[in-house]
Amino acid sequence: MEIHKYEKFWFGLSLLLIVAFIGTITYGAVGAGVEMVSDDGGNVEPDNIAENEKFQKYQNANATKVDDGEYAVAVQALQFAFLPGTGQPIRVPENSEVTFYITSSDVTHGFNIVGTNVNTMAIPGQMGEMTVEFGEYDEPETFGIVCHEFCGAGHENMAGQIEVVPEEQWEGDQ
């Protein structure tokens, strides 16, 4: 069977496009520092977050030290605030690895640190767990937190802050 040369050309080009599409999807899913948020955090009673062990230990504005250079913060999302984070910034020391435990006590919210790839949903009943590295800063650096899931009338005002504090200004656990 003879295949016309233009047909061969377009056939080859379509194959190449398919390979390229699969390539970009693969890169988008596993390359460029993209990681799925783990479900290791397990379940949590949305009506009873205060009873949760992680929230009892880590729901503080100053990140709680868990090991050398490692800290934890538990964040409760609710209509229309992050606790902690809204009103009073979450404070973390520079050069640290901070694990965020995130859940919601009412409806589904989002948790995105503006300008970074730190981004998860806050789902009632589920505990999101995410470890974030913070670098070195000469001056305190503030990052915004926004809710990116439509959660009701005050959604667009649901925001918070994370302040990364230079070592010598850090007043939390050393």
Ligand code: CUA
């Ligand atoms: Cu919470 Cu939108």
